[in-house]
Amino acid sequence: MPVTVFVNYVLAFALSFLVSGNNLSANAGAAVGSRSIDYKYALLIAVLGYVLGLWLQGMYMRANVVRGEVAMVAMIVTVTIFVIGESMRVPISLTGSLYASLVGASLALNHLLGNAPLVLGYWLSLPIIVMLLSYFLYRSLGVFSRLSFRYIGIYRILSIITVFLLSFSFGANNLGLLWALLNFSYRGFIIITLSSILGALLIGWRTLYRLSTGLFTLGPLTGFVEVLVDVDPRPWPPRHLNEEGGR
16 A cells, blocks of 8 residues: 555545534534433434545545545645644634645645535535525524423424534544545545544543533524534535524
């Protein structure tokens, strides 16, 4: 096995481990914090979504297939940025950093990724879109919640469903990007699948557990709205709108 390929496998394992663990709270945190689901079941649903998303739709990230050296440089830069951010206690999007590094490394070869203009435009407009969507959605759902208390159960069910949808989208997009950097190899699929499961089990569960035992919790409506409009800073428009809401 060439050295570059081996290094890429190691880097992809590390990144998928970190990304999966860090994003678990974003995918399931609102549902757990609002007591819509136990953190153990949320963990299982999220992991299932990770694997199915990667398996069924991960190969749709073909636009991000690059040469081995470009992938290696992008992943090394991303790991470095993550270490610096952790040392400074600054939250950083690993996937966003990875895609930005990928664009930079590609530009060094006088090549621009085909989806770069769309992705960059999406990044710039995303905060405003999410803010407006969250505002109007919360106001709309708030009206219904005052009409009947039985809607609380519906919000809880929808929050649980969105845990799976968010995790599926994460597997298809975020983990699919890492798989693309490994040229969609069978070994790459196994490595990313195992590392993402380990990341959720060894890192992500702690945050979910703290949310499940915290003194202050989200209401079902607030949790649902937050989940529904929670869009991670991904390098592409996600296939599913996201989580949480509560009141």
